Amino acid sequence: MSAPIRIGIFGLGGFAGSHHQAIARLEERNHAKLVCTCDPRQEAFAAEQQAWRFQARGVRVFNDYRAMLETCHRDLDMVVIPTPIQLHAAMHAAATAYGLPAYVEKPPTLDYAELDRMIAADDRARKSSHVGFNFIIEKARLSLKERLLAGEFGAIRGATLSALWPRPASYFARNDWAGRLLIDDHMVLDSCFGNAMAHFVHNLLFWTGGPELFSWAQIAAVRAELYRAHAIEGADTFFVETDTAAGITMRFALSHACSGASTHCEAVLCDKATLRYAVGGNIEIRWHDGRVERTPIDPFDPLLENHLDYFRYLRGEKARPATTLSDARPFVALNDLAYISSGRIAAIPSAQVSGVRDEKEQKDYLQVVDMAAAHEAFLVRGLWPGPNGWGRETGEVVTLGDLPRLQGVVRAMAGK
Ligand SMILES: NC(=O)c1ccc[n+]([C@@H]2O[C@H](COP(=O)([O-])OP(=O)(O)OC[C@H]3O[C@@H](n4cnc5c(N)ncnc54)[C@H](O)[C@@H]3O)[C@@H](O)[C@H]2O)c1
Structure with missing residues (x-):
């Protein structure tokens, strides 16, 4: 089996919490390894950090996503951006500046001009980013x-x-x-x-x-x-x-x-x-x-399956992410x-x-x-x-x- 995909997740609560749960399950199956995460309100998610066993798993937690990327970018294959819509573009720009592709939650942005800038920034990443529209891979x-x-x-x-x-x-x-x-x-x-x-x-x-x-x-x-x-x-x-x-x-x-x-x-x-x-x-x-x-x-777990699909692309087993x-x-x-x-x-x-x-x-x-x-x-x-x-x-x-x-x-x- 290939090495687990090394991941940083932006955010701890809201839908970022669902990504943490999905990645924890994929980590148990040796598909993924959560390296780091960040949230300016990390103290509000102390119980979650315990439930997700961050300490035992060696997950580093930061307040600021820029500090997280600066410290951990060499240890990452991708990041996940499940944060408020208006933050997606800046976070994607920061990750791709280090060559890192992102799983960006839908909508990537709702501003066509900002989307154009994100598409241009994505060229700097080692692989194309994926937009988390859940159902294309069904x-x-x-x-x-x-x-x-x-x-x-x-x-x-x-x-x-x-x-x-x-x-x-x-x-x-x-x-x-x-x-x-x-x-x-x-x-x-x-x-x-x-x-x-x-x-x-x-x-x-x-x-x-x-x-x-x-x-x-x-x-x-x-x-x-x-x-x-x-x-x-x-x-x-x-x-x-x-x-x-x-x-x-x-x-x-x-x-x-x-x-x-x-x-x-x-x-x-x-x-x-x-x-x-x-x-x-x-x-x-x-x-x-x-x-x-x-x-x-057929019933289907959108987050788990979309991550697995994106991992296959990152490993070169398929030609493209479901939605670029x-x-x-x-x-x-x-x-x-x-x-x-x-x-x-x-x-x-x-x-x-x-x-x-x-x-x-x-x-x-x-x-x-x-x-x-x-x-x-x-x-x-x-x-x-x-x-x-x-x-x-x-x-x-x-x-x-x-x-x-x-x-x-x-x-x-x-x-x-
Ligand atoms: N695919 C789906 O089925 C699905 C479902 C729900 C939400 N979403 C998407 O997920 C995204 C987030 O939505 P939400 O309702 O969970 O948002 P939210 O406002 O609850 O934020 C999610 C997390 O991001 C954190 N955050 C805010 N600023 C941050 C920063 N500067 N650095 C790091 N983390 C930061 C918040 O503290 C929170 O923990 C949106 O794009 C939304 O459309 C997708």
């Missing part, structure tokens, strides 16, 4: 995409994403960047589209990309309506339509302003069949001649163009919004009376909620040439 996804590319379902005509993930009011107060557009003039753009459900947006672009297996659709034009129901700076509800360079129309409807069970469904509409893929559930292939195929998707920084370009451009097209974030009409107390969870949710109907009307019939009851205009059509307007649009949205 075996069922890859084999279905191969069938799509082989033409089994005919040409792709459209694709839709419906995703409703309830988030309580407390979700937006869990740190200083949740739901924020800007922090100290640095673009954050945290939202359901750019952060929590970014996986599904990136997945949908993956279905419509070609001709290689690992390819994502190129964005041609975008229209959007952005909304908020929660008292946040950013948006919690997105309706977005894009035409790809290959002429496929894609529609995305996502919201955190809902209650009850989370739902998500990626759908690809082809000449001969409609494919529905629900992460954690089933694949349904509904042939237009009446046949229906349903296959359960360049592969994230369509996702970041789509996110940014949605803001530029929408121009403003409108309040969902208050008559539509009501509060729901989940007694079991002891948490407060908001729900929008006709959210499900608005999703259905938009995704199936192309009816925008704005001119159909939600009292706003649909955004203008924008293209990649409009990206330089992002800073100005976002500053205006943030009242700056």
